[in-house]
Amino acid sequence: MSDLATLSPDTMYLLLNYGVLPFWALLILAPVLKITDALVHSVAMPLLLGVTYAWLLATALWGPVAAPDGAGFATLDALLKLFSTKQALVAGWAHYIVFDLFVGAWIARDAQRVGLNHFALIPCLVLTLLVGPIGLLTYLMVRGLTGRGGWSLFEG
Numbered sequence: 001m002s003d004l005a006t007l008s009p010d011t012m013y014l015l016l017n018y019g020v021l022p023f024w025a026l027l028i029l030a031p032v033l034k035i036t037d038a039l040v041h042s043v044a045m046p047l048l049l050g051v052t053y054a055w056l057l058a059t060a061l062w063g064p065v066a067a068p069d070g071a072g073f074a075t076l077d078a079l080l081k082l083f084s085t086k087q088a089l090v091a092g093w094a095h096y097i098v099f100d101l102f103v104g105a106w107i108a109r110d111a112q113r114v115g116l117n118h119f120a121l122i123p124c125l126v127l128t129l130l131v132g133p134i135g136l137l138t139y140l141m142v143r144g145l146t147g148r149g150g151w152s153l154f155e156g
Contacts, residue, residue, distance in 0.1 A: 020097050060087040068081045
């Protein structure tokens with residue numbers, strides 16, 4: 001089996017996409033199991049995915065396939081140049097995956113805390129997986145409209 005350093009950006013993209021799905025399945029289908037707590041509600045997945053993201057970003061910026069001249073984060077044109085390489089694009093995708101799962105886990109914990117019915121939560125989690133901020137916005141609207149947790153911008 002290849003080690004991580006020799007995986008192509010295409011393979012890494014597929015690994016990220018399919019690798020995160022079991023954790024979303026736990027959030028959606030098995031929210032109260034101990035394994036969901038251990039794998040999704042702990043820092044385990046954000047830590048693993050965060051390290052993967054850091055490695056991908058470092059590879060994109062300083063790896064064997066050099067970032068184009070002028071690539072970076074300072075301007076929109078520089079960002080466009082940066083994401084013109086598959087390595088940087090996969091790193092950016094990993095960024096989305098890390099934060100979407102983190103937000104999905106927070107949504108699930110918050111819904112349990114405020115007593116929101118899990119079935120009302122499922123569409124919010126699916127939207128968070130697919131279009132992160134829209135899923136979070138939908139959850140906050142459901143939370144407010146159901147009177148669970150109110151419209152407060154604060155936890156607790």
